[in-house]
Amino acid sequence: MSNPDLSSPGLSDPDAPGAPSIRDPSNAEPSSLEPSIYDRELSAILGEDGLLAAALPGFRFRPQQLAMAHAVAKAIERRGALIAEAGTGTGKTFAYLVPALLYGGKVIVSTGTKTLQDQLFQRDLHGSRHAQGAGHPRAP
Numbered sequence: 741m742s743n744p745d746l747s748s749p750g751l752s753d754p755d756a757p758g759a760p761s762i763r764d765p766s767n768a769e770p771s772s773l774e775p776s777i778y779d780r781e782l783s784a785i786l787g788e789d790g791l792l793a794a795a796l797p798g799f800r801f802r803p804q805q806l807a808m809a810h811a812v813a814k815a816i817e818r819r820g821a822l823i824a825e826a827g828t829g830t831g832k833t834f835a836y837l838v839p840a841l842l843y844g845g846k847v848i849v850s851t852g853t854k855t856l857q858d859q860l861f862q863r864d865l866h867g868s869r870h871a872q873g874a875g876h877p878r879a880p
Contacts, residue, residue: 796871
């Protein structure tokens, strides 16, 4: 798998259509997209020929999703907060579930509706865990 294209919308052009808006609440500037310890794993899971593409019918690669997943991973890694906003079709659910599962800690997810809560618990969480495999390494 290749590393994400840093010219993807949301990485080099935060105003590009569909780009996630990612902010570190402790800083007024956009959050840093320095590499996380799980960059390769994120690309291997969320990438064009990644594990989710192979395991989930209808899954398609979204550069904005991968950019958001990298930002989530960095926030988890530094034990910080992250505020991320992205439009419909960006792939927000897997963008935060995949890094959360890689790190293996506790994560709080707040949803706006019971329907989305059910989708997360009954479909997306199971699909993500299945695609990543039971023996996938977790952070300490």
